[in-house]
């Protein structure tokens with residue numbers, strides 16, 4: 424399996440937490456933890472959203488991004504997901520990685536320090552270059568979309 428080294432700079436409030444790690448040999452994502460104050464768990468009411476700190480800043484090599492994705496267990500059991508999934512961490516971003524969580528469940532959800540709230544997936548990036556033209560080639564689909572092919 425391909426392995427790409429990413430520089431990680433833990434911030435002061437990360438102290439004592441474990442770096443994200445693959446839970447199994449074949450995992451695509453590393454679970455990331457909430458770097459909230461120990462004494463201040465965050466309570467997300469139904470319908471509420473919050474930016475949850477991870478205490479991590481990174482330098483991703485050019486040509487890659489990190490995607491911030493929900494954990495399916497939290498989604499299935501509690502309705503908790505990432506609002507902007509997949510969140511995009513750009514290779515030139517040096518700020519703290521934050522997770523935008525939303526509670527789509529029916530009960531308040533409490534996030535404690537160290538809880539694994541989302542997963543980080545490293546992905547290759549292909550940047551496009553525009554070729555501006557006056558007309559596009561014809562296809563069978565043409566301009567049909569949004570269900571134009573039927574059920």
Ligand SMILES: O=c1ccn([C@H]2C[C@H](O)[C@@H](COP(=O)(O)OP(=O)(O)OP(=O)(O)O)O2)c(=O)[nH]1
Pocket residue numbers: 491507510511512513514516519520521522523
């Ligand atoms: O879930 C996320 C999504 C983004 N970011 C950080 C890293 C990313 O590089 C930066 C910008 O994200 P994005 O491009 O999605 O947001 P924007 O609203 O377009 O902000 P900007 O104008 O700063 O690009 O915010 C996070 O920490 N977590």
Ligand SMILES: [Mg+2]
Pocket residue numbers: none
């Ligand atoms: Mg942006």
